[in-house]
Amino acid sequence: MPRDKVIALLTDFGLEDNYVGTMKAVIAGIKPGASVIDVTHGVRPQDITGGAFMLSSSYKYFPEGAIFVVVVDPGVGGERRVLCAQTGKHIFLAPDNGVLGPVLSEESEENVVSLVEVSNLKFFLHDVSGTFHGRDIFAPVAAHLSLGVNPARFGPRINEFKRLDVPGPVNAADGTLSGEVIYVDRFGNLITNIDRARIEAGNARVLSVTIGKKEIEGLGATYSDGRPGETLALIGSSGYLEIAENCGNACESLGCSRGEKVTVRFNKG
Template identity: 50%
Template sequence: MRVITLLTDFGMKDSYVGVMKGVILRINPEATVIDLCHEVAPQDILGAAFILKSSYRYFSDGTIHVVVVDPGVGSGRRVVCLRTSRYFFLAPDNGVLTLILQNEKIGEMVEVANGKYFLGEVSQTFHGRDIFAPVAAHLSKGVNLTELGPRISQAPLDSKHLKGQIKQVEIPRVNLRDDGNIEGEVIYIDRFGNLITNIARSDWEELKEKFPHYAVRILVGGKEISRVNKSYAETEPGELLAIFGSSNNLEISLSQGNAHQALGIGLGGKVVVEML
C-alpha cells in the first residue's frame, strides 16, 4: 500500500481526476489515491503552494504528493520529482513547490524525462493523465527517482543552493514597519470565508516580545479587532475575530459567518497588526 495524493486545478465538473485515478490503478492496483484538493483556482500556483504546505505533513511516510496546477503544460517546462526524508513530490517546475522547499530537506531531485514511465501516447494538453499519473503509480511501486530522469543537482539541496535549480515563485512577505508593527496580506480564502494571511505565529510572537506590555489592534477592511483569539467560541456569533488557524497563520474570521463576504476583502487585502 502506498498513498498518492492529488492536488490539481481540475475541479470536479469533468472526469479529469477520475481518469488520473484510472491510470494509476491500472499500473498499481494497490495504490490508495487521496484527493487533496481539486478546486485550486485555474492556474493559481501560489494557492496550490499554500494548500500543499498546509497539508502534506499529515500523511504517512512514503506518501507521493502529486501537484498538477500546470499552466505551462505542453511548453518546455520541466516536470520535477523530489524525495525528502518522508515524502515524494511530483510537480511541474513552475513554483508550486516553493513553500515545500522552505520546510523540507531534499534528499534527491530529478527531472522527469524517461518516457518509459509515461502513457504510450502523450498529449500536449493533459499531462496529468499521460505523465503525472503513470509516473506516480510507478513511484508507488518502488521505481527509483534516478530511473525517472537526470539528477537536477549533485550538491546538497538545502535552500541556499536551490536557487536556479528549481523554479520558485515570490511569496508575499509580511512587511515590518519602522514603528515595529506588521503589515501582512490575505493569501488564501477558505470555504468558510476565513481570510488567511501571511502573518505567521512566529511573526506575532516576535512582535509580542518586542512590545511585552502593549495592547494589540488588528486593522482589516476598515474594522478593528482588539485581541487574538484562542478559539472561535470566545467570540459572539456575528463578531469579527483574529486567530491562528490550522495552518499556523493569522486568520480573520467572522464567528459563525463569512468574513470574506462581510468585509469585502479578497486575496492581497491588507491586514495590519499594531501594538499600542
C-alpha cells in the first residue's frame, strides 16, 4: 500500500478567519483522513516574496511525495494561471505569480518533471467564487492529487512559469559582497539574500558584516556566541547570512527591517 502523501499548506490567510479551516474541510470531504501539515499561514497579506522564501527554506524537509499548496494570490480570480509543477520528489500547486520561482529555479535541487496549467473544472468545487480559490480550486485539486490523480488530467502541459524578480547579492570591485534583508522572523532575526556558498566562494575569512550603522566583527556559529544583548552575524538555519541578537530582537535594536542593505568584508590573503 502506498504511503500517505502529506499535503503541505502555505498561505497568507492567517489564522484569525476561517479560510484555512475551510480549505481543510474541503480536503477532508474528498480525502478523509488526509495528512495535512501547515507550513505557515503567517505570510504577510499578498507578500509573494515572503511566501517564496517560506517555501524554499522548508520544502526540503518534507517527505517525498509531499503536495505543496501555496496560496499567496493577490491576482485571485483574474488572468493569472494556476500551476501544478511536478518535480522528482514533490508536487507544487500555486498561482503563476512567481511564488514558485525560487523552488523551481535552476539553482534548486528540484527538477521539474511536468508543468501543467490547472483548468479542468471537474476537479474544482461546483461553484467557483471569484475571490477564494484556496477553497474552490487549490484545496480540491490537492485532495485529488493525494488520491493519486495524475496532474496531466488537470489541464494542458505548459513550458513557462513566472519567475520572481528578486535582487541577488552583488560582488563589488573592492572585494566586498552586498545584499539585503529579505525576511525578518518572529525573533527579530534579519535574514539576508546572501547564502553560504556565496560567502565561502572566495575562500576568505569574513572580517565584518555591516548593517545600517552597525559593524559586526566576524561570523558566529550560534546565537549564544554573543553575550546576552550582543548583535552577531551568522549563517542561519536556512543557509543564509543572518543578523541576530543573543536573547534579544535585532530588528528592534538596530531599527532595521526588510530591504536594509548588508555588506560583508573579507580578509583576503
